[in-house]
Amino acid sequence: MGDNFTNITAATPEDAAGLKALLEAAYRGDSARQGWNHEADILDDERIGAAELDVLLANPAVTILTAQDGDRLIGCVAVTRKDDTLGYLGMLCVLPTLQSSGLGRRLLDAAEHHARTLDIAAMEMTVIDSRAELIAWYVRRGYVFTGERRPFPVLRDPPVTFVVLEKPLGPA
Secondary structure (H helix, E strand, O other): OOHHHOOEEEOOHHHHHHHHHHHHHHHOHHHHOOOOOOOOOOOOOOOOOHHHHHHHHHOOOEEEEEEEEOOEEEEEEEEEEOOOOEEEEEEEEEOHHHOOOOHHHHHHHHHHHHHHHOOOOEEEEEEEOOOHHHHHHHHHOOOEEEEEEEEOOOOOOOOOEEEEEEEEOOOO
16 A cells, blocks of 8 residues: 555554454444544444454455554555456544544545455445434545445344435546
């Protein structure tokens, strides 16, 4: 990757435990409430299972980029190749105490840069429809509503729905 992303590297299977801890801290429970980007008031279950994370780390179509401060993981983002031209952006998170530091934007930029190096022409993502502040953050970074909605993979009461956002990517 370019010099702008020297502190952001691809995760390896050895990062699994640290990634799981980071994702849970950023998305769920009381620790997540320290930041603005959490789902703790919407969802209370585990963000990702250890086995599911292991599968992602072993999948050649998935790259999980991580940001570290010394030996501590402080942020991550996943890029998944869906087909020859479309990528999927997921798991973008920053430790709650470091949110609003610009690291999320750096991770997003690194993910888009990585996708371009794979000749991915567009990146899509899903965001819980009730997360207006997060959706607005992505819209300010060039993502647009596709009009598509997708169901949450687990039935919830009240129901949770995803909106699909997409951004065309220029050349690397």
